[in-house]
Amino acid sequence: MKKTLFLLLIFTTFLFSDSINKNILIINSYHKGYKWSDDIVKSIEKVFYKHTNLDINVLYMDSKKITSKEYSKNLKNLYKVQLKHRKYDLVITIDRFAYDFILDSYDELFINTKIFTVGIENFSQEKLIEKALENKVWALLEKRDLKANIKLVEKIIPSIKNLYIINDKSINATHTEPLIKELFVDFTGRYNLIYLKEDNLSSLKHRFSKPENNSAVLFIRFYKNSDGTLNKNYEISKFINDSKVPIFITDSVFKYSGVIGGKIVDLEKFGTQSGLMALDILNNKELKKVNVFDDFAYIFDSKKLDEFTIAIAQINDEYELVNKRLTFFDKHRGFINFVFIISPILIFLILGLIHNIYMRVNTQKKLRQRIDFDEVLLNAIESPIFWQDEKGRILDSNMMFCNIINVEKSHIYNKRLDEFSDNRSVKIVQKALLKYKKNSKKHSSFKLKVTSIDEKIYFIKQTTYCDSKTKKTGTVTILTDITKEKKAELERQKNQQFIIQQSKLAEIGEIFSSIAHQWKSPLVEITTIAQESFYSSSTQKSEDESYVKDIMTQVEYMNKTINDFQNFMVPSNKKTIFDVSLAIDELLKIVNHNIKYNYINLEFNYDKNINLNVLGFRNEFMQAILNIINNAKDELIKKDFNDRFIKINILNEGKNLKIQILDNAGGIKKTALKKIFKAYFSTKKEGHGIGLYMAKMIIEDKMNGELQASNANDGALFEIILEYVE
Known part of the structure; x- marks a missing residue:
């Protein structure tokens, strides 16, 4: 009885062994988005997803970007914490970096765990024997068939004179070099076999940017430049596609990038075989410790074959064509086959339908169908119709x-x-x-x-x-x-107004430059006459000196005013970072006399410790401020009372800079307050209504700020809000 129960227990355990949950850890040497390893991992996962009892975890080492010992040490410490409470039945390593890392960390992280390494090109038993792991490690090697690819090139390009073999200067490249050296040792061809290891992808692009007759390239890899920078897949694909020399490949990463073709390692097949081997290892099946993937595939790009006028009729093996130009029959082959298969049935069906239509269809049904169709069609139209x-x-x-x-x-x-x-x-x-x-x-x-x-x-x-x-x-x-079209037209008109205003400003600047040039000559003459008068005068020198000094002061002031105005009239070509307080100071120097002689007090207040820098058009900003100040001045001139003033305050609010311009001219009428920023609206009899419109467009449309107007303290308050630059 006991013996029977024991046998039953063994049978039950064997029967349900596949239902026991098993944990698998995949350690990828590279980062997510690196196509070579991503294709392998995806295919492995496809195999695993068919088995609900498998729990899969994937870790990325990112060793293409970071290769320092410090990083490896910290990564080991991170995995110690991350995997502390996890026990894995199998650890799968993708490529050399992950495999070496596992061997070095085995005693600390993965004691008694089975290891399956995938994608390495060379395998050594010495390190395994040294660590007593020869019974814990299985391998599926990815060895590129370089010799077969060279024979392929010779076969389809009989006139070949130069064959370049491209490899980068990465650590991975060193593992491929034994295969390349073996290739050169055994090579007995009548043409030149050239091993090419450029420093960067740019020099490689330049080298093959021009046609080179009777030459070809065997591309192995070029992921890394010699300075350590990583080339992105799309950059390598663009180099391959733009190359004026035909390129052959050894794996399927750049299968659709404009290569001629090659005898390749199909990474999806490679990943699938890796997944199946992993299942065999988990289930303790008899399996060779070291296996070599040999299920190669021939692929060719139809468009590139046409581009370089290369024929593949002499290829006896099965091959796959990508980017193939499909004929009409290729595009509709399924439909054509379907029609031929069911054509006898279709004939009977058509005859039956004709008879049925003849007997059943009537005017009322046709009309109903037409009405339904019209209704559907009408409701599908986005425009309102009645x-x-x-x-x-x-x-x-x-x-x-x-x-x-x-x-x-x-x-x-x-x-x-x-x-x-x-x-x-x-x-x-x-x-x-x-x-x-x-x-x-x-x-x-x-x-x-x-x-x-x-x-x-x-x-x-x-x-x-x-x-x-x-x-x-x-x-x-x-x-x-037409809402969108109208908005686009309005935006275009605003931009056009801004350009026109800049053009006017430039024209005025040119006119003023001409006037300034003419003014400066008389000013020089006045200075000279005053000095000559001083030295030739017979009166007391002290009085003459004071007289000449006053003249010189006025001349210097006029000259500086002319220069300031010239600078102000030049329109800004592009956005720059400028100090708001300095721009307003410069503007006030120009308009100060006009304000002063109209008996208006002008105050300019700001805390020097606040951030005053903004990004925008400096001279157009000054023009916007000038328009607001001039409007305030014009309104104050109309008022006959003492203590007329214009106050300018600058302060910070959060990450914004606020400029307040306040006057005591009585404020803006409520009816006009909503319209003052509209184009061609003016409260003045001879006003053009463009000043405040342009000011708002400069601040809001061109400098991403806000310009608001309101009434406060018996006057108008204009507030400009701009984001300051840190």
């Missing part, structure tokens, strides 16, 4: 029209628009249509508030129709949403 008869009654519409007037479709049939007297949207549409009938060119569009926050602009298009059977006429109205 029909009216000669009396203005609505005969039909699409859902879009019902949505914008917020009326159900069933409620609008045979009704006139003026019957919806309580509907604000209908009133707006009706009013717009009446204006359109009077003058279609002038009133071709109107605004309609679709929601509380969404206002749209619609373009009106009307046409008359006539029913050929009933001879009744009517009108079709189409409303096209």
Whole structure:
């Protein structure tokens, strides 16, 4: 009895052994996004996902980017913490870095754990024997078939004279070099075999940027430049595709990048075989310790073969063509085969359908189908559409029209628009249509508030129709949403105004430069005359000296004012970082006399410890400030009272810089306050209405700030808010 129970227990354990959960750790030598290792890992995972009892964890070492000993040491410490409470049945290492790391860390991290290394090119038993791990490690080697690829090149390019073998200067490259050296030792070809290890991808691009007759390239890898920088996959793909010399490959990473082709290691197949071997190891099946992947595949790029005029008719092995130009029959082969297979049945079906249609179809059904089709078609159109008869009654519409007037479709049939007297949207549409009938060119569009926050602009298009059977006429109205187009046009007009203003500023600057040049000559003459008068005068020198000094002071002041104004009139070509206080100081020097002689007190206050730097157009910013100050000055001149003032304050609020310009000219009328920033609106009789409009556009559109106006303390308050630069 006991013996029977024991045998039953063994049988049950064997039967359900596959259902026991097993933990697998995959350590990838590289980073996520590195295509070579990503293709292998994805294929391994596909094999594992079929087994619900496997728990898979993937770690990335990122050794392409970081290779220092300090990093390896810290990574080991990190894994100690990360894997402290995890026990794995199998650890799979992808490529050399992960494999070496596992061997060095085995006693600390993975005692008694099975190791399966995937993707390395050379395998040595010495280190395993040294660490007593020869029974714990299995391997699937990826050895590129370089000799077969050289024979392939000789076969399809018989006139070959130079064959370049490209490899980078990375640690991985050193593991491939034994294969390359063996290739050179055994090489007996009639052409030149050249081993090429450039310092960087740029020099490689330059080398093969021009055609080289009877030459080809065998590309092994070029992921890393000699300075350690990592080349991205798309950069390597672009080099391969742009090369003027045909390129052959040894694995499937750059299969679709414009290569001629090659006998390659298909990484998806390689990953699949790796996954199946891993399952065998987990299930303790008899398996060779070291295996070499030999399931190579021939691939060729159809477009590149045509580009370099290379034929592959002499290839006897099976091969895959990528980027193949498909014929009509290739594109529709499935459909054509299907038609041929079922053609007898189709003939009977067609005859039956014709008979059925002849017997069943009638005028009413056709009409119903047409109505349904028209309704679907109408509702698919995004523009609101509705029909009216000669009396203005609505005969039909699409859902879009019902949505914008917020009326159900069933409620609008045979009704006139003026019957919806309580509907604000209908009133707006009706009013717009009446204006359109009077003058279609002038009133071709109107605004309609679709929601509380969404206002749209619609373009009106009307046409008359006539029913050929009933001879009744009517009108079709189409409303096209042109909101985006109008906004784009408004933005274009703003930019055009800014450019025009800059152009005007430049023209004025050129005129003033000419005037300044003419003024400076008389100023020099005045200086010279004053000095000559001083030295030739017979009067007391002390009086003359004071007289000449005053003249020189005034001349110097005039000269400086001219220079300041010249600098101010030059428009800014690009955004720069500038100090707001210095810009305003410079502006005030120019307008100070005008303000002073009109008996206006001007105050400029700011804390020197605040951040005053902003990014923008310095001279246009000064122009915006000047427009606001001039408006305040013009209003103050109209007022006859003492203590007229303009105050300018600068302060920081959070990450913003706030500039306040305040006057005591009585403020802005409420009716004008909402319009002062609109183009061509002015409260002055001779005003152009462009100054504050340009100021707002400069601050908000060109410098991403805010310009606001309000009334405060018996005057107007303008506030400019800009983000300061750290």
